[in-house]
Structure formats: C-alpha cells, structure tokens
Amino acid sequence: MSKFEIFKSTIPVMMGYVPLGIAFGLYGISSGLPLWVMSLTPIFIYAGSVEFVLVVFIVTGASLVDVFIVSFLLNFRHFFYTMALLGEINQLKNRIYFIYALTDETFALLKARKSNIDENKNLLFNLTAFLNQIYWFFGVNFGALLGSNLNISYKGIDFSLVALFAVLIYQIFKNNPNTKVLFLGFGCSIVGLFIFPERYFLFGSLIAGAAILLMFKKKFN
Template identity: 40%
Template structure:
C-alpha cells in the first residue's frame, strides 16, 4: 500500500512537471550541442548542468571559457543574469519555511523560473510540501541534465542547426504565466505586468530584467493588502 501510494504520487508529480519536461529536454539538448560545438567535452557540459544548473548562465559560461574571461567578469555577469532569483526567494519565504534539512537547501538551490511558476500555480498542502517540492525540483533538474547529456554526447556525431530552439523555454514560461493568471484572475496584476513589460522593451538589455522585477516587487509590496496576488 505504501509503495502504491508513493508510485501514484510520483506519477502525479511527473504529470505536473510535464510542461517543464517538454521545455527542458530540447533546450538542454541545444545547450549540449552548443557546448560540444565550442570544443567543450560532453562530460564537462553534463557535469556543469548538474552543478551550475542555471540555464542561460551555462550558455554564458561556455562563452566565457572561449573568451578567457576573468573570474571577476564571470561573477559580475552571472550575478546580474540571475539576480531575479533574489525576488523569487522573497516570494517563496512562506512556502519554504515549512521545509526541513537537505530538502529545504536543495529546493532553494534548484529553484528556477519554471519551478517557481509551477509552485505558484499549483495548490499544495503544507504537510505535503516537503515531498512535493523536493520531487518537482529534482525531476526538473533531471530533465535538464538528461537533455544536456543527449545534446552534448550525440552532438559530437551530428551536424545540427539549433537556431530558434531556445524560444521553447520562453514559450513554456508564457504558458505557465497564462495558467497562473487563469488561477488568480487578477486583471489589475495582468495589466500592470503588461505595462511594465512594454516599458522594459525600451531599456538596455542588461538592465531590463532587474528594473522590471524591481518595479513589480514595489507594486506587490504597496498593494498586497488591496489586491489578490
């Protein structure tokens, strides 16, 4: 009975994370192909996807290796690229406070754009968060690492044009955002998000994400008591 319940729960989590699967596998393969085409060994690319696990930052790391960038340049750039996780962490404080031990540490480490959106999208009981959060983040990272392995290993033997495949992750996040709106049904939040997003198009690329997230965070803090967010 125990194993049956555990199996059913795992199947349910796999179903929940299926959108991430269909986004991470092809994008992971694209990164793997990009890495080996840049003379990065397949095993190094796969290991990096497990230890760094930062999506766009991994593409940058390969570029840094090729350009012999300094550690300071790597640190500053990766910090700015992933600064949005600062806001994710603030938003997840109440959710993560019920987690314990290594599960809590791993859930923080493996929080990505897509798992963050998924956590906000689904309803999970407090007594189930310890297991559900762990398996969602674990499966998501497995999808990514497996995709990178497929792309990097078999990419050694194939001539593959990966142009445009990176948009799959963008489309995945759009779908998750739509589902989140359907759950919250807050037109004001949607309107503000669209306005901030359009405003961000006029900003320099390196500042766009940080500025937009800062504006949205201020909005949430100021109007949290008046609007359901």
C-alpha cells in the same frame, strides 16, 4: 499529491527543458567545450540562461568579475522567488537542495498549483525540483553526445522555453485571475525594454515591478 501526480504536473517543464537542454548541449560542444564539461554543467551550474552565457565566458576568457556580475544580475530574480515561497520553504526538511534547484519553471509550477493544507510539501517541492533538474540533465547530456558525434543545426530550438513560459503564465493566471498584476508585469517588461540597457533589462524590470507592488499593495489585491 502522489509521486505520479507530481510527475504529471512537471510534464510541461519536461517538454521545454529536454529540447532546450539539447540545444545547450549542442551549443556548448559546437563552441569547443569538451564533453565532460558539458556533462557536469547541469549538476554544478544549474541556472538556465547563465549556462548559455557561461559558454561565451569560457570561450572568450572573461574575467571572474564579469562572470560574477552577469551571473548575479541574471539570477537576482531568484531572490524574489525565494521570498514568495519563504513560508513554505521554512517547512521543508531538505530546503538546501530545493533552494539550489529552484528555477523559473519550478517556481511557476508551485505557484500555479491549488494549495492543499494536507499536502506533503517536502515531497512536492523537492520532487518537483529534482524531476525538473533530471529533465535538464538528460537534455544537456543528450545534446552534448549528439554534438560530439553528428553535425546538427539547432537554430531556433531555444524558442521552446518561450512557449513553456507562455503556458505557465496562462496556468498561473487561470488559478489566480488577477488582471492587475498580469498587466503590471507586461507593462514593466515593455517599458523596461525602452529605459533599461539590454544587459540590465530583466533586473530593472523586476525591481520596478516589485517596487510598485510594495507601494500599491492594497490596490493589487
């Protein structure tokens, strides 16, 4: 894929990251965080949902232990992302940056693509991750600037990420129409809502889904 083609493939993420980043920037400023802190979070704490939680932690003065536990649980799913891309990650020259910048949406984009044996994986993986981080950086900083100068209501704008995930799931299913895995994911999510505490819902559902896939791997192929 050329650089322009890679950019085009990240446009759906841009449409989600920019408005969500603006919402986060507004949220952080409205919570009392200074502009310089909000400007640096997309660089040093590039972790989506954890960034929103971190604002609450800073405002409430949470302990480092609480920060570590919640951050670990929220981002443990990235372990599965890395395992799913491990063979390709090992081929990358700049794998350290890619592992750092790997997000849900970057993972979904790369898994949804049609693999080409001649593609430059180092360019594809790292540029995709970099562009997505740029979109988030721009959104957060723009939102923080707006929040510092204007009184704006940002209620409901975070739904853009839900819409983005719906599109990405559809794209993955379109390229790999495995209904068994799709329904397993939905099933684990629905059951998880009832059996796991809200704080551990994502972690528990992922573990349950991964365990079922490992135990019944042949049936899901």
